[in-house]
Amino acid sequence: MYDALVIGGGPAGLQAALTLARMHRPTLLLDSGTYRNGPAQGMHNVLTNDGRHPAEFRAVVRGELAAYDDVEVRDIAADSVERLDDKTFAVGLADDSVVIARNLVLATGLRDVMPDVPGFAEAWGRSVHMCPFCDAHELSGRRLAVEEAEGAPHVVAMLSPIAASVEVVPPVTSVEMTSEGLHVASSSSRVVVDALFTHPEFEQAAPFASQLGLELNESGCVAIDSFGRTSMPGVYAAGDLAHVEDLPQPVMSVLAAAYAGQVAGSSVLSDLIAPVAQSA
Numbered sequence: 001m002y003d004a005l006v007i008g009g010g011p012a013g014l015q016a017a018l019t020l021a022r023m024h025r026p027t028l029l030l031d032s033g034t035y036r037n038g039p040a041q042g043m044h045n046v047l048t049n050d051g052r053h054p055a056e057f058r059a060v061v062r063g064e065l066a067a068y069d070d071v072e073v074r075d076i077a078a079d080s081v082e083r084l085d086d087k088t089f090a091v092g093l094a095d096d097s098v099v100i101a102r103n104l105v106l107a108t109g110l111r112d113v114m115p116d117v118p119g120f121a122e123a124w125g126r127s128v129h130m131c132p133f134c135d136a137h138e139l140s141g142r143r144l145a146v147e148e149a150e151g152a153p154h155v156v157a158m159l160s161p162i163a164a165s166v167e168v169v170p171p172v173t174s175v176e177m178t179s180e181g182l183h184v185a186s187s188s189s190r191v192v193v194d195a196l197f198t199h200p201e202f203e204q205a206a207p208f209a210s211q212l213g214l215e216l217n218e219s220g221c222v223a224i225d226s227f228g229r230t231s232m233p234g235v236y237a238a239g240d241l242a243h244v245e246d247l248p249q250p251v252m253s254v255l256a257a258a259y260a261g262q263v264a265g266s267s268v269l270s271d272l273i274a275p276v277a278q279s280a
Helices: 011-021 054-065 152-159 208-212 254-279
Strands: 004-007 027-030 071-074 078-083 089-093 098-101 104-106 110-112 143-147 165-169 172-178 181-186 190-193 195-197 202-204 235-237
Touching (some): 004 098, 011 054, 011 254, 054 071, 078 208, 104 208, 143 152, 143 181, 143 190, 152 165, 235 254
Parallel strands (some): 004 104, 027 071, 104 235
Antiparallel strands (some): 110 202, 181 190
16 A cells, blocks of 8 residues: 555656655555657756756656655556545556555646647657747757747737747658658648657656546646645645646646646655644
């Protein structure tokens, strides 16, 4: 029986596990090995880790977690979650085993949905990007395009001091990486640039919110309060799969995810010790 079972081995899950391990709470972290920033060549805008590869970052944190006896890390995916009673949850694993915990921290993140555009998936994270904070600086002085969308003028304003040129292109029908640049085609134009900024749709990367019947925001992300608590007692969420109602969507960054993991881990501890603290 674990005090907490953390599902997801990205920044949010790693930080939640570290927070609980430091309070000597038996914690199991499940890592499926699939990450939203998997295509990224490096993390940026992250204190002390600017430019570090995400895999290296995770390895460093794993090494730090190894110093704590109360946290266990397993490289295996969770397949299902179920509430057994008001105090325990069962999580089915990919090897058909089941683990039991008093609390769950969902840190499985979002999945970017690749549009049905030839070449898009292959260029994603290489020449097609979403976040100017993450990738624009490395494209300083280059030719950039922004796909037409509601927020395109905002992105253009962000990129203008960085790029040699920025143009808004109609909805993209194909992209192709070549030696001369990225060929971006639409129904009415074809341009050659060095990179394209766009914002594909996203979805929950795992089915656990649905399996538990958790309340969702209009964005499709899990609804949480300021302490990472979901609509179900004993279930917490951290990272870009969740956000508070006041935000239109989650803050999508490594630092924000780690912060959310720390908050969720702290909330798990607070709720675990609440009966003891109240009786003292």
